[in-house]
Amino acid sequence: MKVKDTLLLFDLDGTLWDSAAPVAEAWNEVFQRECPGLPLLTNDDIHSVMGLTMKEIGQTLYADLEIPRRDEIFDICCVYEVEYLHSHCGTLYPDFRATMEALKAEGYQLAVVSNCQRGYIDAFLASSGAGDLFLDYEEWERTGLTKGENIRLVMERNGYKKGVYIGDTKKDQEASLQAGIPFIHAAYGFGKAENPDGVINALTELPAALKKLLK
Incomplete structure (x- = not known):
């Protein structure tokens, strides 16, 4: 890839x-x-x-x-x-913006897919000031689809056949499998994964993990 x-x-x-x-x-x-x-x-x-x-x-x-x-x-x-x-912004993980900007500088486009209610991602983008970083997003309540289906939806409407999903739980890993794309486990988050395609213990490790996965 x-x-x-x-x-x-x-x-x-x-x-x-x-x-x-x-x-x-x-x-x-x-x-x-x-x-x-x-x-x-x-x-x-x-x-x-x-x-x-x-x-x-x-x-x-x-x-x-x-x-x-x-x-x-x-x-x-x-x-x-x-x-x-x-x-009232939540706690952004360390070096969030710097990492997202570094990924965009490498040529990646970024999106968010979450099992959340309508408007939740808008609130994240507004309170964090991150609206300029992401190409697209999708929410469970807006579509009524599974997370795996929403991943495919975002990819298809933006013209992508290939993607990588980054998440912190087994459900995220299952969604990646449903969408047919690799999964990188954010091990600093709230859940676990079984034999993910990649693991990061901090957001700052993501660029290197992607290089290893996609080489």
Whole structure:
């Protein structure tokens, strides 16, 4: 594979940033307003469900809550979280911008594909100031497709037959397999992988990992 023929697609949570703190703050505001007495969430609670869709998150964190009310509360959380993140940036992983700029200087185009709600990636791009770095993105709620299908969708609409997906969980690895492209595991994130095509322990290791994978 040649650099100019290969699209780099990134997972978001646990790969480019950690938004657990502002997400917990936003959700807890909703809980206190909509359902006083509901146990508040910690950063660790949010970390435990990173990578799941919003519906799966609601079912996982509050399985004992009446389903109609649970769905209603998490719909409100979904909307308010996006608003909150526009002005409360998550923690970007070290050397995020420098690494993305270095990859673009080498000729790569970059995209983001995440199992998130509509508007979440826009909030990331706005609060991080990274809108100029990425060619395209896709979200689960906007398409209703699996992550693997969204990876292929982004590749096809930008004219790419080859790509590499960078993510931090086994689900990311499975999405890469579904999309038919190599997977690089961001081992500094929230999950594990089994025999990935490459491993990085920091974002700064990505350019070298790509050279090794694509040579």
